[in-house]
Amino acid sequence: MVYRRTHQVVKRLAARRSAILTAARDAAAEGGMAAVQIAPVAVRANVAAGTVYRYFPSKADLISELIAEVSRDELAAIRRAADAAPGPSSALAAAVTTVAVHVISQRKLAWGILAEPVDVDVTASRLASRREIAGEISGRIDAAVRAGHLPAQDTALAATALLGALHESLVGPLAPDNTDDPGRLRDAVQTVTLLALRAVGVMDARARGLVVQAVLPAKTLVGA
Amino acid sequence: MVYRRTHQVVKRLAARRSAILTAARDAAAEGGMAAVQIAPVAVRANVAAGTVYRYFPSKADLISELIAEVSRDELAAIRRAADAAPGPSSALAAAVTTVAVHVISQRKLAWGILAEPVDVDVTASRLASRREIAGEISGRIDAAVRAGHLPAQDTALAATALLGALHESLVGPLAPDNTDDPGRLRDAVQTVTLLALRAVGVMDARARGLVVQAVLPAKTLVGA
């Protein structure tokens, strides 16, 4: 054998794989999942259509991995924000705010990851993504309950409902399209966060403080 | 001219159109929107594939009309339930409960109408459907606010968020699949309704009364 998997080759292969995934992500961010088609993605990544299949067995696998990747990033951001908060309640508020800020600042991508029609089956991947995020939120609610800040409740159901509220009101078809205006965006984030927190039993007065605390730091995540 | 649109003919045509729509609805209720394909629907309706196109210009039109029809039914049910309630707050509770009961008792259909990927563009129709339902809920929230039962708020956003919470937690991919057990179903409806009402500012103690009042009558709508 005269051709071997040199370190350099391995690195190039990994870079290419990453380029394809990034191309897919960019396409999704620009035009939603509908724009994630093999040929255009290949062009974006500077490879031929066939090459995509050397890295991903099928389009379903490509999109599944895209969903998983975005999900991982989001989960990490949520954890970071929540862990930086001083107590369970503000951790929950920070987590919720982080989700809100993320989805509102990448609406097309969020919509694609969450709910946009795709021609291949990515149910499993979407399910896993939701489970991860909902699990994290559920845990934060639970912590607040254990700390006596919230009434006892079905935290898994609450987390799911809460995410549904955020998603529908910020990236759903009825979401107000304040395309850019940062002020309106922040208002929307605040309003919806408040609503979500009230749903799980956070008292109004307290919530306002938590939300204000949470929104400002989370803003810095937009660029990340 | 020797062939004319006799009353009998008109009736038969209307019946056929209705049969096709019903076939589509049944297919959607059984297998989601994915099952609404021209050929199978035609078989169900006892017509040939081509005949469908004498009644609906395209598949998109067929599905759009299906969505509109289901939406009309739901809106009517919501109004009926809310109008029968003694006051604004219980009207809101009744409206929310009605939505919850409907979606949970026809999950596949609801998922198809609301969010399931479809290969044709039905965005406009889905948007209209959401607008109608959200508008109704928004109006009910507004009435409760005007009655002084709820704090002032962006009722449109609240209605959207509230519906998102209901849908995601009852028919979304993370919804607990208590396939049949009526007890569990009622529990889920109650829990989520309570959560939704809290989100818009209904006080807990009061909410329990409202929810219990609302769930029982709404149960009778399942069969309708």
Added chain:
DNA sequence: ATCAGGCCTGAATTGTTGTTCAGTTCTTGA
């Protein structure tokens, strides 16, 4: 420089459904 071996290319293939339409069947009024 050489060549073995995998990597990349991109045009052709495949598969899936919505849609069409020429021919057939049915309905109506005379």
Added chain:
DNA sequence: TCAAGAACTGAACAACAATTCAGGCCTGAT
């Protein structure tokens, strides 16, 4: 019973993207 006109049939067509693969290209060891 018959002619005119409309509705129905269902096989053929069209369109669109995902997927394949034969041939060329590049990389790395000798």
